[in-house]
Amino acid sequence: MTVPTSTNDGLLSFVSTRSLERKQVSFAGLPLPTSITKHKSPISLGGGRPHSGFFPVNKITLEVSSSPFNADTTEKVISKKDSKTLDITKGFQYGPTEGHPELISFAKSLINRVNEPGYEDWDLTLTNGTGDSLHKIFNLIINPGDVILIENYTYVPVISNIINYGGIVVPVELNFEKGGIDVGKFEKLLENWESGPYKHFKRPKGLYTIPTGQNPSGLTQSHEDRKKIYDLSSEYEFLIIEDDPYGYIQLSEYFDGDFNKFSTNDYSVDKYIEEDLPNSYIQYDTEGRVLRLESFSKIFAPGSRLGFIVGHAKFIKRIIDHANVSTRAPSGISQLIVNSVIEQFDGVDGWLNWNIQISEEYTARKNLLIKTLKSSESFKKGQFDIIEPKSGMFLSININFPNDDDDEEEDYRDQVEQLRYKALEQGVIVVLGKNFTTDESFAKKARFIRTTIATQDSDEEILEAGRRLSSAIKLYFESV
C-alpha cells in the first residue's frame, strides 16, 4: 500500500493572520557568503550558553518503579556527559525549541507504532503539556469571528482559550448512550448550518474533541463514528483538534467486578495496540487536517509539563515559530528525566507496557467503584445509572431525579447542587456535569456528576467513597 502524500496547499487558509505575519528576528547573523570558508573548529565567543561546569548537578540517580504502586525499582544513572544519549550537559542547556532529538525520536516512533498518520509530511513538536499545545493551536488558527465546535460538556479552560483569541464556540451534543459526539445530530448541524441556530456565524474552522475517556463524561467515541466525523471534516472543510491525554488508559469491561483483562497471562503490547487502543483521527487523515495532542501528564506525571502535537509539517513549523517567541523549548530537565525513564523501560514497547500496567490499576479501581455502587440500596432503587467508561479516569453517574419525566425544559441545576451538598456532608467530593459547559441550556440539562478513580490512596478508600456517594444520593431522594 502506498501512503498518500498531502498536497493540500489549502491548509494555509486555516492559519490565522497573526501566525502568517509572525516574523522571526535573530541576532545570530546573516548566512555566510559563498566566498567565505568557515574555520573547522571555531571557538565560541558568541551565544550566552553557560558551560556545563557551571551546572550544579553532576549526576542524577533515578529509582524507576517497575510498575505503579510498586516499591521495587531499578536504578538509572544520568551522567553529566554521555554522547550516546540525552545527558546532563545537554538537558540542562538551552535546547532546540521543538524538543531534544532523543525525545522527539521516541515520540515519532510511538506515533509510527500506534497511530500512524495517513500521509507522509507530518511532523511533531514537544510542548509544555496539552494546556500549552491548545494555546498554541488556537493562536495558530483563530482569527476573530472564527467558529470552533466543542463537545457540549468539555474541558472548560479550552473555551476561555478560544474566546481569548476572538473565536466563537458552538457546542455539539454528546450521546451518553452510544459514547462520544452524536454523529447524527452533528451531521444535521453541518448540513443545515445556513438555516440553523448558528446561521449568523461563519461555518466552523475546527472541531475540538476529546474522543477517548472524555473529560468530564468518560465517554469514548467508536471507530465507526470517528471515521464518519473525519469524513465530515473533509466534506465541510474543518480541522480536527484531537485532545487525547487519557487515551493510553484503557479499561476492561466490568463483568463481575473481578475480571481484569490486563492481568491475564496472554495479554501483550500487540493486543493493546490492535484490540484496545482506539484509532486516532490522525490515522484516517490523508489531508493534514488533524492535529493530535498527547500529554505525559496522566501517564508519567502532571509536573513533567510535557506533551506533544502531531500534525502537518506546515502547521508544526508555525507552532515552533510561535514557541520561539513565547515559551521556547519545554524544560530540558523535565525532558531529561522523562527520556531517561523511557530508556530504562527500553523504548516504545517498554513504555507501552508501563501504560498497560497503568490501565490494569485503573481497571481494578473502576471495577471496585462500580461494584460498590451497584451493591447500594440507592442503585437498586434506580436512583442513578452508572456510565461505564472504556478509557480514562472518569466515571460519570446519571441521577434519575424523582421529577425526571424526560422534560426537555427541566432545569436540574439546583437539584444537582443540593445533591453535591449532601455528598459533602457524607464526606465525598464530586464534580457536577453542569460546570463543564458555558451554554445555559446544556447546564440546565446536566443530570450527571463526574467522579474519578485517579486519586484515592487505597481500595478501602474507593469502597468508602462509593458507599458515601450512594448514601448521599439515597438521603437526597429521601429529602425531596
Ligand SMILES: Cc1ncc(COP(=O)(O)O)c(C=O)c1O
Ligand atoms: C481534556 C484535557 N486536556 C488537557 C488537559 C491538560 O493537560 P496537560 O497537563 O498536559 O496540560 C487536561 C487535564 O486535566 C484535560 O482533561
